[in-house]
Amino acid sequence: MVARADWTATLSQFGDYETDVFYDEIFESGGGPRRGSKLLVERIEDLSEGELLRRQHAAEAALLHLGITFNVYGAEGATERIFPFDVMPRIIEAEDWKVVERGLEQRVTALNLFCDDIYHDQKIVADGVVPEEIVRSASGYMPECHGLNPPRGVWCHITGSDLVRDGDGQFYVLEDNLRCPSGVSYVLENRQILKRTLPQVFEASGVRPVEDYPSRLLEMLNWIAPPGVMSPTVAVLTPGVYNSAYFEHSFLAQQMGVELVEGRDLLVYDGFLCMRTTRGFQRVDVLYRRVADDFLDPLAFRPESLLGVPGLLDVYRAGRLGIANAPGTGVADDKVIYSFVPQIVKYYLGEDIVLPNVPTHLCWDEKERTMVLGRLDELVVKPANESGGNGILIGPHATPDMREEFARRITANPRNYIAQPMLALSRAPVIVGDHFEPRHVDLRPFVLLGEEPYVLPGGLTRVALERGSLVVSSSQGGGSKDTWVLAE
Numbered sequence: 001m002v003a004r005a006d007w008t009a010t011l012s013q014f015g016d017y018e019t020d021v022f023y024d025e026i027f028e029s030g031g032g033p034r035r036g037s038k039l040l041v042e043r044i045e046d047l048s049e050g051e052l053l054r055r056q057h058a059a060e061a062a063l064l065h066l067g068i069t070f071n072v073y074g075a076e077g078a079t080e081r082i083f084p085f086d087v088m089p090r091i092i093e094a095e096d097w098k099v100v101e102r103g104l105e106q107r108v109t110a111l112n113l114f115c116d117d118i119y120h121d122q123k124i125v126a127d128g129v130v131p132e133e134i135v136r137s138a139s140g141y142m143p144e145c146h147g148l149n150p151p152r153g154v155w156c157h158i159t160g161s162d163l164v165r166d167g168d169g170q171f172y173v174l175e176d177n178l179r180c181p182s183g184v185s186y187v188l189e190n191r192q193i194l195k196r197t198l199p200q201v202f203e204a205s206g207v208r209p210v211e212d213y214p215s216r217l218l219e220m221l222n223w224i225a226p227p228g229v230m231s232p233t234v235a236v237l238t239p240g241v242y243n244s245a246y247f248e249h250s251f252l253a254q255q256m257g258v259e260l261v262e263g264r265d266l267l268v269y270d271g272f273l274c275m276r277t278t279r280g281f282q283r284v285d286v287l288y289r290r291v292a293d294d295f296l297d298p299l300a301f302r303p304e305s306l307l308g309v310p311g312l313l314d315v316y317r318a319g320r321l322g323i324a325n326a327p328g329t330g331v332a333d334d335k336v337i338y339s340f341v342p343q344i345v346k347y348y349l350g351e352d353i354v355l356p357n358v359p360t361h362l363c364w365d366e367k368e369r370t371m372v373l374g375r376l377d378e379l380v381v382k383p384a385n386e387s388g389g390n391g392i393l394i395g396p397h398a399t400p401d402m403r404e405e406f407a408r409r410i411t412a413n414p415r416n417y418i419a420q421p422m423l424a425l426s427r428a429p430v431i432v433g434d435h436f437e438p439r440h441v442d443l444r445p446f447v448l449l450g451e452e453p454y455v456l457p458g459g460l461t462r463v464a465l466e467r468g469s470l471v472v473s474s475s476q477g478g479g480s481k482d483t484w485v486l487a488e
Contacts, residue, residue, distance in 0.1 A: 013044055013052065017429060017436050023169050024438065025090050025428040036093040036205075036486050043201040044088075055197045056087045056431050062196070068189050068247060083186055084479030086430045087197050090441060090461040091205075094488040097457065100163065100171055103355030104445060105453040106345060108159050111178065111332045112449060113348040115155035118331055119145050129347050130340050134364070137415050138337060139385045140179070140330020142293055144300050148317060150326040151224040152450075157324035158217070159447045160184075160459075163355070165426035172358045172423070174442065175338055178329040180290045183460040184446050185248035188213060188255075190482040191458075206487040208457035213446070214255035217288075220450035221256075224322035225285045232285035232322075234258040235275060237266070239291050239307045249290050263291070268311035273321050286322040293327050335384040335418050336362060363410050363417040372419040373410065376403040379419040381410070394470060396422055425470055428481065430463060440464045442472050443483065458483035 019027045026037045033041040044052060068083055092100075117124050118135060125132045135141055160181030162174040191210050195202050218234065225232035238249035240262050253260035265275050266284065274281035289296065295305040300313040315321045331337065339360040342353040361379070363369040372379060381393040393406045410417045427438035445459035461481040462472035472478040 014436050018438055022424050023165050023167050023426040025426055037091045039205055040091065040201050053434060059085060059087050059193045059197050062193055084465060085190060086463060086479060086481050088429050088431065089194055089482040089484045090428050091484045094486050097485045100445065101455045104161060104447050104455050106351060106354050107161065108156060108447045108449055108453055110345040110348045112154060112156050114344050115329055115332050116153060119148055119328055124347055129343050134336055138331050138334040140334050142328040145328035151322045154224060154449055155326040156329045157220060157449055160444045163443045164423055167424040171355055173355050174358055175335060176333045178325060178333045182245040182248055183444050184213060185251040186480055187458060187460050190480060194482040205484060207484045208487050210456055210458050213456055214252060216448055216454055218256040220448050221286045221288055221324060223450050224324060226320050229285050233283060234286045235261045235284050237261055237287050237289040237291050263307045263309050266309045268309060268315055271320060273312060273315050288324050293330055296327060335382055336364060358420045358423065361419040363414040369414050373407055376407060380422050381406055381417055381419045384416050384418065440470055457485040
């Protein structure tokens with residue numbers, strides 16, 4: 001419970017808020033607000049009765065009006081839903097963010113070198129740091145990409161690594177997303193809503209801006225244009241309106257002032273990628289693709305794909321097109337290869353990792369697999385290549401039948417599973433009815449790798465809206481918060 005005696009304000013808004021056991025993003029364990037959150041808590045306490053709820057409802061109405069949606073596959077009824085949003089922001093203080101920023105820059109730099117090595121000499125494999133079998137069996141490993149030389153040597157232009165805080169307040173990397181990471185549009189829209197919802201406290205808190213992300217993204221995309229192209233034509237490639245992140249695709253294209261295209265709008269003509277226009281074919285120099293690797297080119301990957309462009313990989317291989325992210329980057333976000341990232345950082349950069357991984361057991365290893373099978377009631381088991389919270393076993397919350405089923409899956413395909421301890425994920429206040437309750441959160445910051453790495457100050461704080469739930473993914477019913485990184 002919040003200890004009122006430790007803080008002079010009258011906690012009418014937070015009166016029964018629990019701060020025990022878990023690290024809380026806003027309150028100290030003793031009950032008072034953290035140093036960077038004190039102003040926010042005081043201003044919320046100063047609001048008249050019912051005012052915060054009115055602002056929450058106004059924010060939800062604004063999201064509805066703006067059409068900020070997320071498609072949910074397999075859901076009953078309409079597939080398109082408003083992304084749940086909570087007006088109480090998450091605050092990260094400047095000193096904490098310095099560690100996150102430094103750690104993400106280090107991680108993305110090393111993973112980019114890893115991708116380049118894997119598709120060329122594979123020195124890291126030859127030197128025994130990462131087993132060859134693990135690389136070749138990764139579903140994101142694309143042999144067709146061997147010998148590719150992406151413009152400027154950059155493979156993973158946009159990365160979204162998921163971070164969590166354990167009970168000690170330490171940030172850990174839960175997983176990396178280097179193919180088509182989504183969520184940044186919600187970061188930008190959440191910020192606009194919060195600036196209107198809590199304008200005075202936002203201005204007074206010294207929050208670092210996020211609004212320049214689209215311009216930085218466009219600058220990076222222009223940077224990877226083929227040599228000699230002075231005014232590149234950039235396009236965003238989307239699978240179409242039924243994709244779960246279609247809102248984001250259209251939003252980013254609009255914010256950058258570039259074309260939003262589908263595969264049917266494009267063709268390879270005279271050795272170049274072109275889009276069909278009312279004035280004929282127009283060359284495309286850079287493609288920000290939001291289509292999975294194996295759907296990009298039916299001649300190189302899946303023959304049945306209708307989402308990509310026949311011959312696209314040949315244009316890319318010839319150096320006549322920039323693609324972000326480069327095909328093949330999925331090898332670096334395989335959850336088994338994730339477990340080797342500390343060694344990858346040490347191998348390429350000669351440094352100890354700044355942001356540690358969550359301790360991970362590889363079911364591929366016989367000894368580790370035996371241990372995991374004996375402790376399924378304690379561990380979280382994940383498939384190596386699923387996303388969105390799919391296919392996960394949370395052992396302590398699972399039934400005996402569920403654990404038995406996962407034991408069969410692990411035994412049948414051990415390469416496809418990892419296991420991790422169930423972390424005491426940090427929590428943050430969320431409005432529930434007419435009061436605040438704590439809910440578990442994670443954080444997805446976004447990193448652009450251009451001439452220099454750029455870490456967006458903040459990221460998407462995802463919230464598990466069900467009491468006690470650890471699943472924060474939007475596709476599993478999670479919500480979001482604005483993330484305030486404080487300036488020094």
